[in-house]
Structures are given as C-alpha cells and as structure tokens.
Amino acid sequence: MTQPAAAHRGATLRRAMGLRTTVSTSTGLAFAALEYLAAAGLVAYVAGDSAWIAVGTAGLLALMAWGFFGELNGMFPTAAAIRLYMKRAMDDRAALTITFTYMSTIVLVIAADAFIVGSAIAHMFGQASWSAALWIVVLLGLAVVSNLRGIRVAGSVQDLATYTVLVATAVIAGAAVLRSHHALRFPLTPLHGHSAGDFVEAVALGVFLYSAFEWVTTNAEEVRRPEHVHRGMLIAVGLLFCVCALVTMAMSHVLTHHQLTSAFPQLFLGRSAFGRAGMWAMAAVTALTALNTFNGGFITASRFIYATAREGSLPRQLALLNDRAVPWVPVVGLGVLSAAVAVVVAVSHSWQVLVATGAGLEAMIYAVAAWCVLRLRSRMPDQHRPFSMWGARVLGVAGLVVFGLLAVTASVSVSNRFDPVPLVVIAVAGGLSAFYVLRVLPGIRAAEAARRASVPRRRPPRSSPPGDPGASRPIEAGTQ
C-alpha cells in the first residue's frame, strides 16, 4: 500500500533531507544530555577502562535493531510507520498499548535533558542545587513557547549543533585521557572483579546510549532518497559507538566515584581535560544537546499525538490547533508532564532511575520491532521490502530474546544494585496505557462514530450508470 517517499512519479521535492541531515537527525536524537549520565552509570558495571567493550557489544545489538527498523521503515516509509507495522503485526489494542507506553520514553528524555541542563547551569553559576528546579521550569517553558509559536530548528542548524556536540565531546574525552598521564586500567578485561551479570547490565545501559537513533524513521517522507534513512541510521550507530566508547573510557579513567554519580559528570570530564574552560565548554555542549532533544522530542511527540487524535484513537481535544497550526494541547501537556518528572527527579536525586527506565523501555521497543519483523515476514511475505534484513528469521528470534532479557535486566537494576523502581514505572505506564485502550477508548470511538453518523454526506450524489459503487455510497467511518 505504502511506497517510498521519493518513489512518486512527480518532480523531486523542493525541500528534502539529504544524507548529512538524516545522519545528524538520527545521531542528535540519540545523543541527548542523558547520554552522559548513562555513560557514567555504565562504567560502574565493568572493570577499569573496559567500558568500550560493553559499548561495542551494545553497538552490535544496535546494528541488529538497525536491521529491524531498516526493514520496517522500507515497508512503511511514513511518520505513522509505528502504527502501521504494529497494527499489521498484532492486535490493534496491543499495538496501541505498546505505542502509548513507548511514547512515555519521549517524556522521560525531555525531562532528563531539562534536569541535566538545569543542574549543569545551577552548578556553573554556583547556585544551590534546588535552583536546578527553577532552571528546569524556565527551560521547558522556553521550549513550550517556541513550539507554540511554530519555531523549529532548521536542518542546517541542527547539523551544526549535532556535529559540534560530537566533535567537542570526543575531543574533550580524548584530551582528558591523554592529559591524565596514566596508563589505561584493565582496558580489555571487563569482568575483572565483576560478574557476567554486571556485564549484561552494562550492555543494557550501552543499548540505551544508541537508543532513539531509529526515531529518524519518522522523517521517511522528507528524505531525498529512501535509502538515506537506513544508511543514515547505520552511520549514526557508527558515530555513536566512536564517541560513546571514548566518553565511557575517559569517564572511568579520570573521574572519581563521587563525580561519576553526580548529575553532571560531563562537566568534571571537561575540567579534567581543559580546566575551567573545559567545564564551560561541556556546559555549552550539554545545552546544545538539549536544543536537539527539545526540538525533535516536542515535534515528534506532539505531531504523533495530534495524528492519533485525528485518527480517533485519542480524545479530539488533543487535535486542537492554534493559529500557527500547532497542536497546542499536546505541546503544553508534554511540557507540564516533563517538568513534573524533571522536578521530581531533581528533588529526589533519582536520575539513575530515569536512565534505567529509559533503557528498559528502549530494549522493550527493540524486542517489539524484532517481533514485528518476524510476524510481517509471515503475514506479508510478498510485500515489497526495499531493505531486506539479512537472516531476519534467525536474528528476529535472537533480537526478541536478547532485547527482552535486556529490558528486564535494565528495569530491575539502578547503579549496580537491585532496584525494581524502573520496572514499576514501566508497569504503571503500560498499565495506564492498557486501561485507556481497553476501557476508555471504546467509549471515545463510539461517541466519534455517533457524531460522524449525524453529519450528512456533503458530496452530491453522482448521476452515473446503475451499479457504480461511487454513486450512492454510505457515509464512511473516516468522515470528518
């Protein structure tokens, strides 16, 4: 049914995303400020400076996820892809429940970035830690207002921001290692003094370092060439491996336990590399990552909520538009919810719970993607697949098992100790989604169907030969 965006017979789009912007979008969405906390959290699970091995192992798993999303995106190259492939792979109620649960990841990431940037600003200006909560509200307030005014970061600015973040982070991490004048400790033996279970935890957090690279698939309709999406994601995974391996190695090499468990380990990394100037540089880089997160996160989530409301799967109020054609209810709702989560995290100092919850949710969605690839290979064997994953049946089963296990592992461990809070958070989000889908949505759909049935058909009857189905068709379910 669907076809590649650029496969239409018409002329080339006037404004289309090239490969460079596709790579920067994919990398930028993954490389949020939360990346630094996840990297700092990861090093606790492995010996010395061997975190790069866990990051590399996670990178191989991310490549598997890349295969799943590459194949699914090729089949459904649209911003609504997640709805399309999940609806075809499973019961629609299950698909909607998983989708809504997954959307909570965006709230977590926006909240996390607001918290991290707020904490970094408060620290840089020597303010009390509680003032981070004020900065969080200010930052999210600015993000909401700019979104409501329809302001979005241009592709070229996004490219510049993302590549600046990557280069600056890599340079600072590399300089921190080189200027420490110490030899690397256990760079090849991650299990030294640790268990295999610790390494699995490290890999689960490592997967989170790559997470959200697949969100670029929602741009499938605007790329210059369809293959840019899967190529862009592949390059992004490579870039993320290089930078994250370096950052984790540098953090384990130069930071103390106290610095690693702080809300802004990246600032200490900057200080280790270039003193006070390095600290300010990392503060600026952290703020830049938030630019991408706030821009991409708000737009992706609010537009998806709008489309889902228009489809009839969420209350109609969520599709209300302001005069700049921005769905203002989802934008304000996302801002308020993210601010609430960020302030709770700031007050309770529970940012590692946020990291573990995000890691659990992302591993879960990768397992779901594996399931969808397997099911659609059976249900839609003849569907055109511009990108066909090699060894899909074997890797699909492997992905389902491995990501499922990682989801569970990440959900019950915080800072190298058993803690079921992330699992509880995910279960609550899933439970609320299921309650909405099973108990609330039927009522909303029934009311919407009744409303549509009361609207007379506007299209005049066609004077055509008998038997023409277009002459007197009943009102469709899709009526406005």
Next chain:
Amino acid sequence: MASAEEIVEAYAAWRDRCNANERLRRMLRGWDRVVHLEATDTGDRFTVTVHEQTVGELAADAVGAPDLVVTATSEDFADLFWGDLNPSEKYMSGEIVLAGSQEDVMRLDALSMVAFLDQ
C-alpha cells in the same frame, strides 16, 4: 473511480470554504507551498498552490517543484475535498501516502480539519 471533473468540482467547493475561513487564512500565514496530487487509480495529476494565505485554483498535471506530494485514489480525493473523509485516518492506515516535511503534512491536514470542523 472519480473523474477528473468530479475532483475539480470538489476542490472548487473546498477552496471556497478554505478561503472564506478567516482563522484558516491566519493559519496559512507564511505557508506558501506547492502541492502535487496523484490519483493512483486514474493516473490523474493536479497541482494546488497556496500563496499569500490563499488557496489557489487547481491546475491540471504536476506543475513546478512540489513541497508536498499526496498520493491517493481518485475517490479519496473527491471525498476529502467534500469533507466526507478524514485524511488523517486514511494516512494512519497507509491508504493516503505523502512525501514532504512533517510540518507541511500537518498544515495540509489542518486545512482539511479547520475547513470542516473549525477546530
């Protein structure tokens, strides 16, 4: 299948409705775009131009470089312009295929929604 004439007639009614809606015209501020429509079943192609907050006449065939390309059946185009079809629903089910930026896709759907529901 809807004929090209039926689509032109439906579009004319839709365009009048859009251009008469003050709120919609405000929403179109700064959104000058060229939209190509492609009917999968008849092969008919059309061009819609939005310029200075006004929805222009429907041109036959694909004219100029588009910002957005909408691919659907001729029946869906006719129903859409009469307001008898929810384009978002068709889009989310994969029956209407789009090429263009997410923002432009949103605006196009907003045109349809505000014109008929005034939300």
